Amino acid sequence: MPGRCKGQARRSKLDSKRANAKVNRSRAKFEIEHNELQLSVYTLKGTDFIEVVEDPKTGAITKSEKITDADDLKAAEAQRAAMAKATTTLLAATQTAVKENSGSRAVSVFPQLRDGHPVAEVTLLQGATAKKVREKLD
Secondary structure (H helix, E strand, O other): OOOOOOOOOOOOHHHHHHHOOOOOEEEEEEEEEOOEEEEEEEEEEOOEEEEEEEOOOOOOEEEEEEOOOHHHHHHHHHHHHHHHHOOOOHHHHHHHHHHHOOOOEEEEEEEEEEOOEEEEEEEEEEOOEEEEEEEEOO
């Protein structure tokens, strides 16, 4: 993750995902906005895609809004389609990726279809080195 930010994540993405396990997530990632670290999660509420932004220090929701941008909607729909075929959760895939890459922390996870099969693309960070790995979701 390039650049510096004022906050450090005291809660990991996995903690945030565990705390809100009933929410239908289609992707999660840490990002920096206005020099502040935040956790951005796409969720599905009814038929609407919602972006929920959490403070990674506390887990408090700081923003929740309907996704209306055409590119974001296209990405959210593709991610939803991948999760519809998944038999494994994003959380489980993320935990597997972290376990298989000792010393790494997950900073994002995106579901996608590869050759008709759902996979999670997990971005890991170890020190200043980022690495992307794929985990099967079926």
